[in-house]
Amino acid sequence: xxxxxxxxxxxxxxxxxxxxxxxxxxxxxxxxxxxxxxxxxxxxxxxxxxxxxxxxxxxxxxxxxxxxxxxxxxxxxxxxxxxxxxxxxxxxxxxxxxxxxxxxxxxxxxxxxxxxxxxxxxxxxxxxxxxxxxxxxxxxxxxxxxxxxxxxxxxxxxxxxxxxxxxxxxxxxxxxxxxxxxxxxxxxxxxxxxxxxxxxxxxxxxxxxxxxxxxxxxxxxxxxxxxxxxxxxxxxxxxxxxxxxxxxxxxxxxxxxxxxxxxxxxxxxxxxxxxxxxxxxxxxxxxxxxxxxxxxxxxxxxxxxxxxxxxxxxxxxxxxxxxxxxxxxxxxx
Amino acid sequence: xxxxxxxxxxxxxxxxxxxxxxxxxxxxxxxxxxxxxxxxxxxxxxxxxxxxxxxxxxxxxxxxxxxxxxxxxxxxxxxxxxxxxxxxxxxxxxxxxxxxxxxxxxxxxxxxxxxxxxxxxxxxxxxxxxxxxxxxxxxxxxxxxxxxxxxxxxxxxxxxxxxxxxxxxxxxxxxxxxxxxxxxxxxxxxxxxxxxxxxxxxxxxxxxxxxxxxxxxxxxxxxxxxxxxxxxxxxxxxxxxxxxxxxxxxxxxxxxxxxxxxxxxxxxxxxxxxxxxxxxxxxxxxxxxxxxxxx
Numbered sequence: 001x002x003x004x005x006x007x008x009x010x011x012x013x014x015x016x017x018x019x020x021x022x023x024x025x026x027x028x029x030x031x032x033x034x035x036x037x038x039x040x041x042x043x044x045x046x047x048x049x050x051x052x053x054x055x056x057x058x059x060x061x062x063x064x065x066x067x068x069x070x071x072x073x074x075x076x077x078x079x080x081x082x083x084x085x086x087x088x089x090x091x092x093x094x095x096x097x098x099x100x101x102x103x104x105x106x107x108x109x110x111x112x113x114x115x116x117x118x119x120x121x122x123x124x125x126x127x128x129x130x131x132x133x134x135x136x137x138x139x140x141x142x143x144x145x146x147x148x149x150x151x152x153x154x155x156x157x158x159x160x161x162x163x164x165x166x167x168x169x170x171x172x173x174x175x176x177x178x179x180x181x182x183x184x185x186x187x188x189x190x191x192x193x194x195x196x197x198x199x200x201x202x203x204x205x206x207x208x209x210x211x212x213x214x215x216x217x218x219x220x221x222x223x224x225x226x227x228x229x230x231x232x233x234x235x236x237x238x239x240x241x242x243x244x245x246x247x248x249x250x251x252x253x254x255x256x257x258x259x260x261x262x263x264x265x266x267x268x269x270x271x272x273x274x275x276x277x278x279x280x281x282x283x284x285x286x287x288x289x290x291x292x293x294x295x296x297x298x299x300x301x302x303x304x305x306x307x308x309x310x311x312x313x314x315x316x317x318x319x320x321x322x323x324x325x326x327x328x329x330x331x332x333x
Numbered sequence: 334x335x336x337x338x339x340x341x342x343x344x345x346x347x348x349x350x351x352x353x354x355x356x357x358x359x360x361x362x363x364x365x366x367x368x369x370x371x372x373x374x375x376x377x378x379x380x381x382x383x384x385x386x387x388x389x390x391x392x393x394x395x396x397x398x399x400x401x402x403x404x405x406x407x408x409x410x411x412x413x414x415x416x417x418x419x420x421x422x423x424x425x426x427x428x429x430x431x432x433x434x435x436x437x438x439x440x441x442x443x444x445x446x447x448x449x450x451x452x453x454x455x456x457x458x459x460x461x462x463x464x465x466x467x468x469x470x471x472x473x474x475x476x477x478x479x480x481x482x483x484x485x486x487x488x489x490x491x492x493x494x495x496x497x498x499x500x501x502x503x504x505x506x507x508x509x510x511x512x513x514x515x516x517x518x519x520x521x522x523x524x525x526x527x528x529x530x531x532x533x534x535x536x537x538x539x540x541x542x543x544x545x546x547x548x549x550x551x552x553x554x555x556x557x558x559x560x561x562x563x564x565x566x567x568x569x570x571x572x573x574x575x576x577x578x579x580x581x582x583x584x585x586x587x588x589x590x591x592x593x594x595x596x597x598x599x600x601x602x603x604x605x606x607x608x609x610x611x612x613x614x615x616x617x618x619x620x621x622x623x624x625x626x627x628x
Contacts, residue, residue: 029571033556036584043560044395050562059571060560061475062581071556076474192584217586286395287586 028267033061034068034081035167036191037211038254040286041107041279042081048282049274056267064191065167066090069257073097078262079272082255083109083167084180088314100260100308104272104299106279108289111172111250112215112237114222116204121145121152124226124234127249130176133157133207139184145205153205159187160199160208166191172209175249175319197221209250212237213287242289249319254288260308276300373602380595388596392562393578397589402597404561405578408477409546409604411565412574415481416488416545421538423485424492428534431493432500433522452490459487460554468555475556478568483551488541495540499533500526532620539612543605549576575601 032042039062046058063071065082072080073093086094086103094101113130115122122145129148132138145152162168164181174180188199193214200206201221215224215237226234229248241247256275262268276296283290291299312318391401427448435441463483473479503526511521552558552574558581561573575597582594 027566027570031571033559039560040395040585043393046560047392047394047562057563057571058560061556062558063556193586194584197586211586214586217588 028056030056030058030079030262030268030271031061031077032059032079032081032256033063033071033077034079035065035083035254036062037065037083037109037167038081038106038256040213041254041283041288042079042256042275044282044286045271045275045278048278049271052274053267053270056270058271064165065170066165069093072101072257072259073099075099075259075261078259078265078268080257082257083252084170084316085255085312085318086257086310086314087316091310091314101310102258102260102263102303102306102308103310104256104258104276104303105253105291105295106256106275106299107254107283107291108242109252109254110212110237110242110247110289111168111175111209111252112212113207113209113225113227113250114200114215115208115225116200116206117221117223118204119223122223122225124228126228127176130227131178133159134161134173134183135177136182136184139186155205158199158203158206159184160196160206161187161189162193162196162210163189163191168209168211170316171252171319172250174316175252180316212239212242216287239289252319253291258303260306263303263306272303273300276303376595376598376602378595379592380597380599383592383596384599388593389600393560393581394562397582397585397587397593400582400590400593402575402578402593402600404564405573405575405597406600406604407564408561408572409574409576409601411477412480412484412552412572413542413546413608415477415568416484417538417542419481419485420488420492420541424489424537425496425534427489428493428496428500429522432497433518448490448493452494455550456487456548457550457554459483460551462486463551464555474569475559475571476569477565477572479555480552480557480572480574481568483555484545484548487548487551488544491540491544492534492537495537496530496534499530499536502533503530532616535612535616535619539609539616542608542612546574546605546608547576547601549574549580552577553580575604 032046039060042060046060050056050058060081061068061077065080065084068077068080068082069086069090070093071077073090074097080101086101113125125148132148133143142156144154144156146154148157161172161183169183170180173183177183188196190196190199193210196208196210197214197218200208201218207225215222216239224237226236227247227250228234235241235247237247237250242251245251256272258268258272263272276299279296280290280293388401389406390403391399392403393405394400431441431445435444460483463479463486467473467479467482468475473482507525507529508521511525512518516524557571557573558577559571559573560581561571565572579594579597579601582590582597585591
């Protein structure tokens with residue numbers, strides 16, 4: 001009995017202890033969520049930011065671009081990481097909840113189309129060939145490599161790609177099939193890009209696509225397929241080709257969306273300023289392609305003037321935006 | 334003579350079947366043990382080089398060699414402690430009511446079936462409930478409190494079932510003796526039955542701790558999959574836990590992060606084992622004491 005009483009007492013004490021530490025003080029907290037592609041950049045910024053501003057706390061979640069916007073439009077987060085521009089439906093949800101946002105480009109990324117290391121026949125793919133493989137009409141058809149180009153192996157293509165909640169999926173379908181979200185559904189889908197890397201590296205006749213960073217870290221396991229547009233030379237996915245705008249149509253800008261209401265808070269302002277001032281160096285370090293310096297200056301100007309709305313007009317994933325075009329669009333405002 | 338031979342043959346056949354069954358059972362055990370050890374050895378090979386004091390006391394970082402597990406470790410300990418605080422009193426209370434006070438009728442058997450069913454509901458469903466109820470409706474946000482309440486709901490059926498089993502295992506004579514001496518049901522429960530049943534209840538709590546500390550899915554659902562480079566300073570703070578930090582590192586492109594994940598797995602294993610060992614030690618001490626006292 002004494003043992004029981006002691007245990008109960010200990011539990012109660014522990015409870016009181018836990019609750020006494022429960023300070024309801026208003027903290028300086030910046031809450032961020034959204035794309036897993038943008039996450040490494042924002043995480044790097046948050047890490048450096050918190051070394052300078054020790055009293056401000058920053059959390060960065062990974063819910064996917066769309067999942068993050070669902071929270072952003074409810075006012076649950078201050079900033080949303082996005083690997084594609086905001087969609088019309090998401091803008092409407094913002095308006096319905098009285099949320100206004102400032103759209104800021106922060107980096108460039110590319111999608112890599114990859115095959116197995118041992119697949120030495122595939123030298124490049126055209127956008128039309130990729131479309132034939134991935135369009136919804138291909139659903140259920142067991143496409144062989146020889147169906148894509150004569151002379152290629154008479155073996156079925158095993159397909160790997162990201163799940164439908166991912167901005168990468170939206171962007172790829174927009175760029176290749178022609179409409180965001182339109183894709184065949186009978187492929188191995190995973191939100192975890194390492195699963196896709198493993199899948200393609202273990203199947204000689206596999207084809208997959210995901211963010212460039214995952215290819216660059218796994219070049220010993222995979223082979224990237226150069227992409228050919230029209231009569232131009234096939235272009236392999238390299239940071240240089242992303243930066244000079246020749247790797248098309250699978251290069252894409254990455255964004256952060258800042259809630260206008262949150263931008264009234266000092267800690268959010270400090271964080272966004274720090275972001276745009278330090279992005280150029282940190283973006284490169286975590287394996288993405290930085291925008292030109294001028295683009296960050298223009299983005300900071302846009303933030304300081306609190307210019308709201310999207311320069312993409314709610315179109316969602318937008319294909320073929322070069323760094324120059326982003327600059328021009330920034331200047332117009 | 335003929336009959337004797339037959340019995341012999343029957344016996345031989347029986348023994349053979351017995352042997353076959355033994356081999357089957359042993360290989361089933363061996364199979365799971367081999368897999369378990371393969372996983373543990375794999376994690377140790379990958380993770381041990383990364384495991385040092387700096388890893389345990391650092392915050393997460395974009396640089397894998399600088400990244401540490403401190404907020405996840407502290408978060409896991411906080412969430413698990415809070416979960417136990419919420420779930421144990423509720424669970425034991427519910428078990429006592431169902432076992433001692435509740436009339437045996439349709440309603441109580443409906444409740445019993447529900448509890449048994451709840452124990453088998455996938456944990457992600459609890460995550461969805463926690464997100465809508467605690468994080469959104471009750472406005473607790475994505476806090477330690479939301480996480481602990483969600484996990485408390487998840488483990489409640491385990492505690493109730495374990496507590497009921499151990500209450501039921503108490504000999505009826507103990508009850509009868511106490512009641513015959515004029516004790517009320519509450520007095521008999523408090524002074525005689527609960528102390529004897531407590532070691533069994535503790536087993537349920539051990540199971541709960543292991544379950545709560547290893548859960549990731551419901552916490553990811555309530556939005557705890559997050560870069561958190563600070564320690565929670567109130568129960569309304571954002572948090573992260575070990576399984577979530579491991580999940581985060583595993584999904585990184587850089588291999589060095591995968592080594593961090595393996596090191597995180599070792600830490601998680603160590604904490605789970607320590608907590609279990611502590612509970613088992615407590616239980617055996619209590620068992621000795623209560624058995625010497627009650628009988």
